[in-house]
Amino acid sequence: MKVLVTGAKGQLGTDVVLLLKENGYDVYGFGRDEMDITNQEKVDEVITSIRPDVVIHTAAYTKVDQAELEPDKAFQVNAIGTRNVAVAAHKIDAKLIYISTDYVFDGTATEPIDEFQPTNPQTIYGKSKLAGEQYVRELHNKFFIVRTSWVYGAHGNNFVKTMLKLSETMDEIKVVADQIGSPTYAVDLAEKLAELCVTEKYGTYHISNEGKCSWYEFAYEIFKFAGKEIKVIPCTTGEFPSTAKRPNYSVLKPLMLEINGFGKAPNWRNSLKMNL
Template sequence: MSQKVLITGANGQLGKELVELFTAKGFEVYGFGRDKMDITNQAQVQEVISTLKPNIIIHSAAHTQVDLAESEPEQAFSINAYGTRNVAVAAEAVGAKLVYVSTDYVFDGTNDEPYNEFSPTSPLGIYGKSKLAGEQFVRDLHSKFFIVRTSWVYGKHGANFVKTMLKLGKERKELSVVDDQRGCPTYTLDLANTILELVGTQKYGVYHVSNSGNCSWYEFAREIFKISEMEVQVNPCTTADFQRPAARPANSVFEHMSIKLNNFNPIRHWREALNSFLKNN
């Protein structure tokens, strides 16, 4: 009998990737966007989940507009904190494994070293604070959870940095890109495959899931144009040159300690993943 998987945020860039992958792997997949299940509506969440009784719930729905969150904190906490609580309570009631997709923004970025899963959290802005509140609800209210923190996500669905660069590269011959923020690009397909691997086990806990290696946004942009064979002059600039409402962590490089200690497959290097994405899409 195939396992039932419920995916929230099924219309998002990761959600769509998850629906495709889990369907291809023979799971009975139920993908929900906000139109079918509003995670902020506790009664609706309970009704949907108690009726379906999924074996696995992958909670990828979120308020992800980092700058907008600064001006609408209540909306961000309603979705990222209380929406996650609603999913966690309903998931626990039916005994489903729960994957909560979180973020590198739970860290302030002041470390010189990469962040492992046991590094102290200290979010800078509303988005990070609301996602961390979601993590806390998952820890408090659920017994079989995977908290998957990820970063710099891109893929074939939705808007993302890679697509933006490709679009700008066609329109301009010169671009300025921030060089004083470092992190780990993450291809949605690799992220989805790692989630698939996690949920087949009982190795619950917190996981940092990104492609291996790290770079600045400037280095990331240069690699995108290099692989795509586009002649674009990329100039490094500083975060201060691009004033945004929300502060960004200067260093959100991940160490994959949990992946390693629990003997999961290492995740390929970001350059290899980017090359695969650009050549195949």
């Protein structure tokens, strides 16, 4: 199977490319320098010339706070860029996997959110990613929209790397304890994408590691598994004001994985422990 990956140099894209290559796929990975997704002609040229069976679209504008200051750029990448990829993929009848986010919800839920709950993004980032979802639904007919949350891994910038870096110079760290979600190990997510892409069980999926925690609990476990003696102090969101509103609760329920016969992703603590 021939697979084209956008955002191939990013956190998730790198692991997707590595995993697929290890499993014998014919993989074409493109970063922004090789294929700027906001350039429709370039996207069409690259995808048409390669003619992949599957396009995994991980490229995105992910700077949540910065998006509030430059909404045009966020929508250009996350909405228009996704439109360009969807149109080109549809033209050659390739399956499309689009990576979306828990930020398409408003964060007011009190129990895990399944794929059939109404969206209500509160940030430019969330709105731009939802616009990308809408383009995929309107312009393609063989798609998987995959919403995920709190992604971390060996590549790119993420919460785990930030905590470990801070631990090199600090004895105690304040971490928000009133935002609840599900950490997701990038390799676990990549494995699920590989499972999806060989099927025709199209639709919207929620894929995060099983279980939930606060950022405070996440940090505590990071230091524990890494053998770092750091004092983690819980604090409120209000003590760390940000430009963009963070969801108070964004635990995703993988209902579509269950009803379509796919296994759940591993528990987040198990994945964290095995990869620190």
